[in-house]
Amino acid sequence: MYLNQFLLLAAIIFCLGVYGVLARKNAVLVLMSIELMLNAVNINLIAFGAFRNNVIGQVFSLFVIAIAAAEVGVGLAIVLLIFRNRADIDLDELAQMKG
């Protein structure tokens, strides 16, 4: 089995996610970038699980999928809350506190 290709794919997706989190200003796009990072982790886990022929990787990735869903649910709720209060979700504008 070719493990390297999967790991490389996961690494690229992970880096894209990190770039998105750092560079994007729109909160929803940042959330999507974090999803990319978590899915890179899933690819890693499933590839390693298949490579090592044990089931732990798949179980771990199921946990990651379930918790990522819960996390994004909470994240969207927070973004919605901010949108209701300011009609804007630009992260750079969100700077009430400094110092």
Next chain:
Amino acid sequence: MPFTPPSLDYHALAPEIILTAVLAVVLLADLFLDQSRKWLLSNIAAFGLVAAMVPIISLALSDTDVRSMVDGAYVVDNFALVLKALFLGVGFVVLLMSTNYVEDGDYYEGEFYFLLLSSLLGMVVMSSSRDLITIFVALETLSIPAYMLAGWRKRDLKSNEASLKYYLLGVLASAVMLYGMSLIYGFTGTTVLVDIGEQMAGNAANQPLVTLAIVFIIVGFAFKVSAVPFHSWAPDTYEGAPTPVTAFLSVASKTGGFVALLQLVFVGFFGRDDVWGPMFGILAALTMTVGNLIALRQTNIVRMLAYSSIAQAGYILVPFAIAGSNGGAGAGSAFTATVVYLLVYAAMNLGAFAIVIAVARKTRSGEITSYGGLYEYAPGLAVLMSIFLFSLAGIPPLAGFWAKVFIFRAVIDAGTSWAVLLGVVAAVNSVIALFYYSSIAREMFMNPVPDGDRTPIRVPTPLITALGITAAIVIVVGVYPQTFANFGDLASLVP
């Protein structure tokens, strides 16, 4: 392969089961109670925390020292029991601090206590997690409710901002941590920390992939414990969140991160101290210094306490940095020092926040100048605040002093020149910290009252109880530090 259900020890799981039952009851009761009776909910929650404490005491008294379940993935030992008791205690004090705050502020009550208990459940599970998957699930169980609690003042833009910043950096940190965990799993083929620990000493030594994985996992938790340079969320989140939640985050959530680090480092990664030793050293030195220096120029007391808690996290990181040096000579005392510091830090920091909540009931302000002349109209609060602040600074005979003594003893036990250098950095930082802690004491005792408003502060009973509990711990432990003498077998995790 047929499925064989794991054998569970229900006595060992009783605290978690009780906590889960109580949080379900709180959420359900919230549905059926009308507005005038919502105060019952905080009583149910507090009762639940006390009830969860009962099995912890009976477990501590039982003859079986270590109860290991699911192939060593979930372990209830003395370390786990002490930390579970700490988390439940912190939860109880935070509950006392928040009842009047939530009620008077007209915020949602049932959901608040439900989320607080859920977060506590995650922490209680975290104390027993000896497996990457369990650690991840426990971390998310304690974090996700906390994201929501930080934004509890829904109409307040600062609270919104606090919540979003905490959320984004928390999720980013857990993604980075997960990537590291996936690499560890890939290399070792297991997620149980004991098995990982065996491979770290053997065929995982000097593997660049494993090095990268350990770095990623530690960076993930460095966000959680707000270590510099991963601290940027902490001051804003602490300032914007409701004050009882800030107290909860700065004590319980941070302790949760440290508990996970203790287990990962001492059980899982101990063989690779060439990676994490220097890393924790740099994190500790940076965290102490930056936290203390920025705290010096704060004008808002919550923000100052935020930077102070960053600096305190730096002190707690010192034992980590030296645990593996000199062939692990100081590992035992480093472990004990961390746990003792976490226990003492919880009491003194919660106490300081309880005073901030009490004073803000009158002044409606977080500015340090609003503490002017506090001694004239609220002498009790002013004296207690000074006790907590001087304990944070590490002045004898208060508990914070002994916590620092434990850290310096760990430094001496390690005995390498790097350890001593780190000890010197910690000592210099304690002196810097004294400046801003005592500037508040000076404000309270020396400066005039702003606007000449000397009406006394009415402190509600729950808040007085919270102050009493925390002050009693700070003073009793300070005068009678032998309390810790029985914690010797805490270091059971140390290899």
